[in-house]
Amino acid sequence: MKNLLVVGLMVSGLVFGQTKERDTLRERSLDDVYTAPYAKKEKPLPLSKKGQVFVFFGWNRGAFSNSDIHFTGNGYDFQLNNVQATDKPTKFGIVYFDPSWFTVTQYNFRLGYFIKDNLALVLGIDHMKYVMKQNQTVDFSGTISDPKYAAMVQNGKVDLSDTQFLTFEHTDGLNYENLGLEKYHNLIHKKNIDLVWSYGAGIGVMFPKSNIKLFGNERSDRFHVAGMGTDIRSSLNLVFWKNWMLRAEAKAGYINMWDIKTTLNNKPDKARQDFVFGQVLAGIGYTFNTKKYN
Missing domain, CATH: 1.20.5 (Single alpha-helices involved in coiled-coils or other helix-helix interfaces)
Incomplete structure (x- = not known):
């Protein structure tokens, strides 16, 4: 047992x-x-992970609502109502690709950094061009002491077509320096192609170089912080070969400039205006990672 x-x-x-x-x-x-x-970190999807960076350069077309422009200075205080304006695209050619001429075109620059997964902080420069339509008659209210220009006002209206009364442009340009937040979502993920949608909003300062000639004075043409702007935006980003990006973006916003310089001297002559704008743009960019992935 x-x-x-x-x-x-x-x-x-x-x-x-x-x-x-x-x-x-x-x-x-x-x-x-x-x-x-999990032994090795996989390379993340484009435009999706914290630490990723992208840069972008492109070109735009813009549209602007009618605006009331108020002028004040020595001997005048008046307003032009419902002034029409348009953008000023450069004729397509080598100027679009020659770096020494890039500021001539209506261009856009973006630098984005992903502060969280799918959420990017984006620094932008929108170089738009704003040109008052010369061939128009607008409503006038206010006073002008100079009899020559006061006589151009007839029945509460002034004809701007002969350029003697006013030429008014932000063509070097209507510069919107902005900072925005953008949310990104992958729509398509293939071997060499990704389609990414984004949306967001931004705010910034207006830093125009305004070309203005009022009452025959010497043309004002200098950079100046004139006001602020804000916008909402959305874009489609086609990322190919992992890093290269084609971007198409639409944007709408509001601009208020209360300190537009109208003369070259230090007199208190200035104008103010506000308007709504729309913009479409397209261009090419590059995306890369600040973190190493095996």
């Missing part, structure tokens, strides 16, 4: 020992299964 008990204990020890060893091997294999995919 004692011998049978000893033999039973030896057999049970052998069985349980083998079972324990098999369980240990099973645990190790399961650990390998679960941890293997």
Whole structure:
């Protein structure tokens, strides 16, 4: 009986020992299964992960609502109502690709950094061009002391077509320096192609170089912080070969400039206006990672 008990204990020890060893091997294999995919960091989707950066350069077309422009200075204080304006696209040619001429075109620059997954802080420069339509007659209210220009006002209206009364442009340009937040969503993810949609909003300062000639004075043409702007925007981004990006963006916003310089001297002559704008743009960019991925 004692011998049978000893033999039973030896057999049970052998069985349980083998079972324990098999369980240990099973645990190790399961650990390998679960941890293997995480042994190396996979390169993230374009425009999707914290730490990613992109740069972009493109060109735009703009549209502007009618605006009331109020002029004040020595001997005058008046307002022109419902003034029409348009943008001024440069004729397509080498100027669009020659870096020494890039400011001549209506261009856009973006520098984006992903502060969170799918959320980017974007620094933008929107170089739009604003040109008052010369061939128009607008409503006038206010006073002008100079009899020559006061006589150009007839029945509460003034004809701007001969350029003697006023020429008014922000063509070097209507510069909107802005900072925005943009949210990104991957729509298509293929081997060499990604389609990413974004939306967001921004705010910034207006830093125009305004070309203005009022009452035959010397043309004002200098950079100046004139006001502020804000916008909402949305874009489609086609990322190919992992890093290159084609971007198409639409934007709508509001601009208020209360300190537009109208003369070259330090007199208190100025104009103010506000209007709504729309903009479409397209161009090419590059996206890369600030973190290393194996």
